[in-house]
Amino acid sequence: MERINVAIAGLGGIGKKVAELLYARHEHYARTYGVDLRLVAVCGSRAGRADPQGLSETDLEQLLPGHCGPDFILGAEPHILIEAGPTDIRTGLPGLDYIGPALDRGIHSIVISKGALVVAGPRLRQKAAASGARLKVSGATAAALPTIDLLEYGLLGCEIHSIEGILNATTNYLLSAMAEDRLSLQDAVLRAQGRSMTESDPSKDIEGWDTAAKLLILANFGMAADLSLDDVAVDGIQHLTLAAIDDWRAQGKVPKLIGRVTRQNGGFLATVGVEPVAADDVFALVSGKTKALRVNTDVMGEIVSIGTASEPAGTAAAALKDLEHILSALTVGTGE
Amino acid sequence: MERINVAIAGLGGIGKKVAELLYARHEHYARTYGVDLRLVAVCGSRAGRADPQGLSETDLEQLLPGHCGPDFILGAEPHILIEAGPTDIRTGLPGLDYIGPALDRGIHSIVISKGALVVAGPRLRQKAAASGARLKVSGATAAALPTIDLLEYGLLGCEIHSIEGILNATTNYLLSAMAEDRLSLQDAVLRAQGRSMTESDPSKDIEGWDTAAKLLILANFGMAADLSLDDVAVDGIQHLTLAAIDDWRAQGKVPKLIGRVTRQNGGFLATVGVEPVAADDVFALVSGKTKALRVNTDVMGEIVSIGTASEPAGTAAAALKDLEHILSALTVGTGE
Numbered sequence: 197m198e199r200i201n202v203a204i205a206g207l208g209g210i211g212k213k214v215a216e217l218l219y220a221r222h223e224h225y226a227r228t229y230g231v232d233l234r235l236v237a238v239c240g241s242r243a244g245r246a247d248p249q250g251l252s253e254t255d256l257e258q259l260l261p262g263h264c265g266p267d268f269i270l271g272a273e274p275h276i277l278i279e280a281g282p283t284d285i286r287t288g289l290p291g292l293d294y295i296g297p298a299l300d301r302g303i304h305s306i307v308i309s310k311g312a313l314v315v316a317g318p319r320l321r322q323k324a325a326a327s328g329a330r331l332k333v334s335g336a337t338a339a340a341l342p343t344i345d346l347l348e349y350g351l352l353g354c355e356i357h358s359i360e361g362i363l364n365a366t367t368n369y370l371l372s373a374m375a376e377d378r379l380s381l382q383d384a385v386l387r388a389q390g391r392s393m394t395e396s397d398p399s400k401d402i403e404g405w406d407t408a409a410k411l412l413i414l415a416n417f418g419m420a421a422d423l424s425l426d427d428v429a430v431d432g433i434q435h436l437t438l439a440a441i442d443d444w445r446a447q448g449k450v451p452k453l454i455g456r457v458t459r460q461n462g463g464f465l466a467t468v469g470v471e472p473v474a475a476d477d478v479f480a481l482v483s484g485k486t487k488a489l490r491v492n493t494d495v496m497g498e499i500v501s502i503g504t505a506s507e508p509a510g511t512a513a514a515a516l517k518d519l520e521h522i523l524s525a526l527t528v529g530t531g532e
Numbered sequence: 533m534e535r536i537n538v539a540i541a542g543l544g545g546i547g548k549k550v551a552e553l554l555y556a557r558h559e560h561y562a563r564t565y566g567v568d569l570r571l572v573a574v575c576g577s578r579a580g581r582a583d584p585q586g587l588s589e590t591d592l593e594q595l596l597p598g599h600c601g602p603d604f605i606l607g608a609e610p611h612i613l614i615e616a617g618p619t620d621i622r623t624g625l626p627g628l629d630y631i632g633p634a635l636d637r638g639i640h641s642i643v644i645s646k647g648a649l650v651v652a653g654p655r656l657r658q659k660a661a662a663s664g665a666r667l668k669v670s671g672a673t674a675a676a677l678p679t680i681d682l683l684e685y686g687l688l689g690c691e692i693h694s695i696e697g698i699l700n701a702t703t704n705y706l707l708s709a710m711a712e713d714r715l716s717l718q719d720a721v722l723r724a725q726g727r728s729m730t731e732s733d734p735s736k737d738i739e740g741w742d743t744a745a746k747l748l749i750l751a752n753f754g755m756a757a758d759l760s761l762d763d764v765a766v767d768g769i770q771h772l773t774l775a776a777i778d779d780w781r782a783q784g785k786v787p788k789l790i791g792r793v794t795r796q797n798g799g800f801l802a803t804v805g806v807e808p809v810a811a812d813d814v815f816a817l818v819s820g821k822t823k824a825l826r827v828n829t830d831v832m833g834e835i836v837s838i839g840t841a842s843e844p845a846g847t848a849a850a851a852l853k854d855l856e857h858i859l860s861a862l863t864v865g866t867g868e
Contacts, residue, residue, distance in 0.1 A: 340835070342678075345685060345686040349857070351853070352853045353849060353853050476817060477817075478814050478818075481814045495676075495845045496846050496849050498839070498840045499677070499840075499841075501678075501838075503832070503836075505832045510832055513832050517686070517687070517690075520688045
C-alpha cells in the first residue's frame with residue numbers, strides 16, 4: 197500500500213481538528229485510495245513533533261519545545277502539507293514561510309489560513325504550476341460552504357460574470373442581532389463575545405477585512421483574477437446605524453455585509469459593504485452564522501450556495517476534502 | 533495535439549445545443565487541455581452522420597436517413613459518448629442501448645437522459661468500473677444546478693445523512709401559479725403550456741415521477757444507494773387543492789414538491805410528495821422554474837444549492853462540465 201506522508205503547520209483548534217479527523221479517516225483513505233496515510237510532522241508556533249514512521253495521537257499531546265518552523269516541517273519530507281496557522285492578511289506570515297518553500301519543492305499544499313493567499317495568491321499559484329504541486333484553498337474560502345469548488349468544478353466551462361457573498365459569520369450574526377433585536381453594534385458585539393461567537397478583537401470582521409480577504413482569494417483562484425487587497429473597496433458594518441436599519445425595514449429590506457466581484461471592461465470591480473437586501477432574495481434568509489455565495493454565469497444562469505457548518509469541524513472537513521481531491525488525483529485508477 | 537473523438541446520441545434541443553457549445557469551445561479545449569476535440573458521429577432517432585475526421589457544423593444540418601442507432605454511433609469509435617436522447621424511466625430505452633455497450637468498450641459516457649440511469653444505474657456503474665470508463669450524470673440530475681457534483685466532490689469525505697430537493701421546474705412553476713395566483717391545477721397547466729413551460733403531456737412531472745427519477749439517480753450515484761423506482765414512495769401535486777394551499781398560507785407556509793432520501797436503519801427512505809414549507813426556510817423562496825437541493829452532512833453541516841438556469845443551454849452546459857472533468861482526468865499534467 198502506497199505511503200502518503202502528511203504534515204500539519206499550525207495546531208490551534210482547526211489544526212487539532214484536522215489531525216483528529218485524519219486519524220478517524222485512516223481506514224477510509226486506505227479503502228478508497230489504497231494509501232497508508234501517516235502524520236509525520238506537526239507544529240504550533242513554539243513546539244512540535246516529528247516521526248518518519250508516523251505520529252500517534254498520544255504523541256500529539258507531548259510536543260517538544262523548539263520543534264517548529266518551516267525547516268522542521270519540510271525536513272520531515274511530507275508529500276502533503278496542511279497549513280492551519282494564524283492569519284495575517286498584511287504580511288501573509290507565518291503561513292507564507294511554509295507554503296512558498298513547500299510548493300517550490302513540489303509538496304502539495306492545503307491552505308487554511310488566508311494571509312499567504314491574500315498577500316501572494318497568484319505568485320503561489322505560479323510556484324505550484326512550476327513544480328507540479330497542487331495548491332488547494334477550500335479551507336480558506338468560507339470553509340464548509342462550497343465556494344471555490346463551485347467556481348472551479350461545479351461551473352467548469354462557464355464564464356463567471358460575477359460573484360457576491362455573505363462570507364463572514366461574525367458580522368452576519370451581529371447584523372442579525374442588530375436588525376432582529378434592535379441591539380446597537382456595541383451591544384451585539386458584547387452578546388457575541390458572551391456566546392464565544394467572535395474573537396476578543398472582532399475589528400477585522402467588523403471593518404470588512406475578513407470578507408475582503410475571502411473575496412480576493414475567490415476572485416484570484418476561482419475567476420483567474422490578479423487582484424491585491426488594495427484593489428478592493430472595503431467598508432464594514434462599523435458605521436451602520438439602527439436608524440438606517442429601521443429605514444430599510446420599512447422598505448421590507450434587511451442589512452447584509454456583501455462582498456462582490458464583477459467583471460467590468462476587461463477587469464474586475466471588487467467591493468465590500470453593507471447593503472439592504474429585499475425580503476424575497478434568498479440572501480435575506482441567510483441569518484446568524486450562515487454564509488452564502490451567489491454566482492452569475494453565462495450558460496448556467498445563477499447559482500446560490502448556502503452553508504451553516506460550525507467551526508472548527510467544518511473548516512477541518514473542508515481542508516480534508518481538498519486532501520481527498522489530491523489523493524484522488526494521485527491515485528487515478530487505483531482507487532474505487 | 534491529442535485527438536479526442538466525441539459522439540452524440542440524441543439530437544433534440546439539448547443534443548443540438550451540446551453540439552453548438554462543442555464547436556464554440558473547440559479553442560478552449562485545445563488551450564486548456566491540449567486536445568483537438570472532434571465530433572465524429574451524431575444521430576437522432578431516424579438519421580445521423582459520421583466522419584472520422586470530424587463533422588462540420590454544416591454537416592449537422594444535412595443528416596443522412598438510417599444513419600443512426602448504437603452500432604452506427606459506437607462504430608465511429610468515439611473516446612467519449614454524450615447521450616442526449618428521450619427519457620423513458622420504465623424501459624431506460626433508447627439510452628440504455630447506447631450507454632451499456634459504450635461502457636463495456638471503455639468509452640467514457642456522459643448521460644443526459646434519465647431513463648437508463650433510473651432503470652440500471654448501479655449496473656452501469658459496475659460496467660464503468662470494470663472497463664475503466666467514466667460515467668458522468670450531471671446533465672440528468674437537475675442539470676445546471678450542481679447536485680451530483682456537490683455530493684461527489686464538494687462534500688467529499690462527509691457522511692451524507694439526507695438530501696431533499698425541489699427538483700422539477702414544471703411542478704414548481706405550477707405550484708407557484710396555484711399558490712400566488714390561486715389558479716386551479718388545470719388552469720396553471722394551461723398557463724404553463726401557453727408559455728411553452730411544459731410538455732404537451734406534463735403528467736410525469738405532475739405525478740412526481742420526474743422528481744423521483746432525479747432523486748433516485750442522486751441517491752444511487754451520490755449516496756452509494758442501490759434503490760429502484762419501486763423503492764420510492766411517489767406522490768405528486770395532482771391531489772393538491774386550493775383549500776389545502778389556503779390552510780397552509782394561513783400558517784405562513786407555501787406548497788413545494790419535495791423529493792427526499794434519508795439514511796435510516798442502515799438503509800434509505802425515499803419519498804416524493806407535496807409539503808408545506810415555512811416562510812423562513814429558503815425553499816419557500818425557490819419559486820417558478822428555480823430548483824434547489826439541501827444536503828445534511830455530519831461534519832459540514834447543512835448545505836443548500838439553488839439554481840435558475842434555463843433549458844436547453846443549462847443542461848447542455850452541465851453535460852459539457854462533465855466533459856471537462858473527463859478531459860481534465862485524461863490529461864493530468866499536460867493542461868494548465
